[in-house]
Amino acid sequence: MSAIPALVGYYEPWWIQVIKGLVIFAVGLQLVPVVLIAERKLLGRFQGRYGPNRVGPYGALQPLADILKLLTKEQFRPTTSAGFLFALAPLISILTAVAAFAIIPFGDVQDIFGTKVGLYGIDVSIGPLYLFAFGAIAFYGIMLGGWSSGSKYSFLGAMRGAAQLISYEVSQGLALLGVIFTAQTLSLTGIVHAQAGMWYVVPQFVGFLIFLVAGFAETNRAPFDLTEADAELVGGYNTEYGGGRFASYYFAEYLNVLVVSGIVTTVFLGGWLLPFGLHPPGWVDPIIVLFKMSLVTFLFIWIRATLPRLRYDQLMSFGWKVLLPLATLNALVTAILVVATN
Amino acid sequence: MPDERSTPREPASETLPLTRWDPGEDAIEVQRSPAPGPARSAWRAFRETARGMKTTLARIAEGPVTVQYPEEKVPVYPRFRGRHKLHRFEDMGGVGSDPAQAGLEKCVGCSLCAAACPADCIRVVAAENTPENRVSAGERYAAVYEINLSRCIFCGYCEIACPFDAITMGHDYELSAYDRSDLIFTKEMLLAEPLERTPLRSEGE
Numbered sequence: 001m002s003a004i005p006a007l008v009g010y011y012e013p014w015w016i017q018v019i020k021g022l023v024i025f026a027v028g029l030q031l032v033p034v035v036l037i038a039e040r041k042l043l044g045r046f047q048g049r050y051g052p053n054r055v056g057p058y059g060a061l062q063p064l065a066d067i068l069k070l071l072t073k074e075q076f077r078p079t080t081s082a083g084f085l086f087a088l089a090p091l092i093s094i095l096t097a098v099a100a101f102a103i104i105p106f107g108d109v110q111d112i113f114g115t116k117v118g119l120y121g122i123d124v125s126i127g128p129l130y131l132f133a134f135g136a137i138a139f140y141g142i143m144l145g146g147w148s149s150g151s152k153y154s155f156l157g158a159m160r161g162a163a164q165l166i167s168y169e170v171s172q173g174l175a176l177l178g179v180i181f182t183a184q185t186l187s188l189t190g191i192v193h194a195q196a197g198m199w200y201v202v203p204q205f206v207g208f209l210i211f212l213v214a215g216f217a218e219t220n221r222a223p224f225d226l227t228e229a230d231a232e233l234v235g236g237y238n239t240e241y242g243g244g245r246f247a248s249y250y251f252a253e254y255l256n257v258l259v260v261s262g263i264v265t266t267v268f269l270g271g272w273l274l275p276f277g278l279h280p281p282g283w284v285d286p287i288i289v290l291f292k293m294s295l296v297t298f299l300f301i302w303i304r305a306t307l308p309r310l311r312y313d314q315l316m317s318f319g320w321k322v323l324l325p326l327a328t329l330n331a332l333v334t335a336i337l338v339v340a341t342n
Numbered sequence: 343m344p345d346e347r348s349t350p351r352e353p354a355s356e357t358l359p360l361t362r363w364d365p366g367e368d369a370i371e372v373q374r375s376p377a378p379g380p381a382r383s384a385w386r387a388f389r390e391t392a393r394g395m396k397t398t399l400a401r402i403a404e405g406p407v408t409v410q411y412p413e414e415k416v417p418v419y420p421r422f423r424g425r426h427k428l429h430r431f432e433d434m435g436g437v438g439s440d441p442a443q444a445g446l447e448k449c450v451g452c453s454l455c456a457a458a459c460p461a462d463c464i465r466v467v468a469a470e471n472t473p474e475n476r477v478s479a480g481e482r483y484a485a486v487y488e489i490n491l492s493r494c495i496f497c498g499y500c501e502i503a504c505p506f507d508a509i510t511m512g513h514d515y516e517l518s519a520y521d522r523s524d525l526i527f528t529k530e531m532l533l534a535e536p537l538e539r540t541p542l543r544s545e546g547e
Contacts, residue, residue: 048406048407050406302399
């Protein structure tokens with residue numbers, strides 16, 4: 001039987017890997033409609049209205065209706081579009097989002113019926129790098145989609161997206177550096193284990209803020225949703241998309257929100273750890289992680305309901321003149337402190 | 343012919359000596375506070391963001407203000423001008439009420455409403471009352487009385503023009519139809535007791 005060696009010192013049989021892959025894919029894709037309806041309901045409440053409440057009890061089936069509607073629509077393609085890339089771009093987006101979701105640890109290594117199973121897709125020894133690699137590929141999903149649409153709105157949206165993603169990925173990476181210095185590991189489970197004493201949100205508060213802000217920009221969410229600024233660009237890079245392909249973009253966007261929430265939870269909020277020295281049984285771990293993720297997602301929605309969209313030059317100057325120096329300084333100070341205290 | 347573009351222009355300063363305009367007494371000294379430093383502006387941005395988030399969160403605590411329209415309706419005021427109604431004489435049994443008139447239409451087919459209508463949406467065709475067929479209290483009655491509600495602007499002039507208070511504006515505003523011809527209301531439809539679909543605002547509400 002072939003086995004995949006993992007860094008944590010145990011071997012997972014191949015069938016466990018397959019099952020884990022399926023479960024994470026299924027759970028991830030089930031979470032997206034939940035986030036969808038949560039966002040619409042919460043945005044409604046933030047604005048003094050109900051949000052969708054007609055389809056199903058309390059509007060709970062609204063995302064299902066939305067998705068069904070999108071999937072039954074015609075796969076329209078503009079004549080000016082570049083066929084192959086036009087179809088490929090949403091796939092890249094959703095693929096990278098799912099791939100990034102795979103590294104979020106939902107729990108420690110558990111003993112399930114005598115088989116040791118880590119409650120995560122894969123514990124890569126280069127966790128954040130893997131994340132940024134797929135974040136960089138996700139940019140191709142936006143860029144190719146915008147370019148291959150053959151429409152100026154799409155192209156403008158994609159150009160903005162490209163500039164924005166590149167600008168903020170740097171700060172995001174640098175914000176994580178502080179944590180990596182302190183934890184002395186790149187493995188996400190290792191980072192969670194290193195937070196047993198204190199969650200990194202306390203000593204790395206600046207890094208946490210920078211990562212969060214850059215995360216808003218990375219997921220193209222308000223107030224950094226210039227890629228799809230409806231008022232200016234019709235719909236941004238996905239203007240020409242409809243039906244299932246648009247649904248893929250939409251899915252990828254919300255999955256990215258979940259991924260960023262998961263990474264924030266893992267890296268800054270202690271993953272599956274509870275404060276005050278509580279040690280619940282292993283099966284509670286995923287619930288804790290999901291709860292923390294939902295808190296971060298709530299923050300995403302809250303920010304979206306609060307802050308207006310930035311102007312483009314504000315976005316750029318904020319990214320390069322504020323976040324980047326701050327993140328660099330944060331990494332530098334952390335490095336000095338780590339060396340000094342060791 | 344010399345190229346016009348290459349001929350050097352007269353320097354402006356020679357013909358128009360540059361003098362600074364003296365604002366004199368109009369000058370206002372604007373007192374500006376010193377620009378906040380980076381730390382201070384960062385704190386200010388953070389604080390203002392937090393204030394905004396507090397504002398939006400307070401909306402959640404406040405609860406929605408939505409009126410769930412088809413189920414809930416905002417009650418209309420008594421003077422609300424909705425769909426028209428035509429009226430009959432009622433036997434009120436009081437002083438001045440004429441039992442002989444009870445049940446007769448108030449409309450005498452004078453077409454004043456049609457004349458007053460700025461949208462020209464009322465059509466009245468009058469006919470003579472006969473002792474065998476007495477429809478209204480007057481000499482004549484409206485054989486045809488149609489209001490094209492797709493043209494009506496709900497100004498209420500017909501109501502004002504009517505000398506017998508035969509036509510009034512009701513409170514019904516749910517007037518959508520699948521067909522334009524369905525919006526032409528005939529006399530029978532206007533005379534019929536409307537379905538009470540609109541809540542009326544009570545006194546002091």
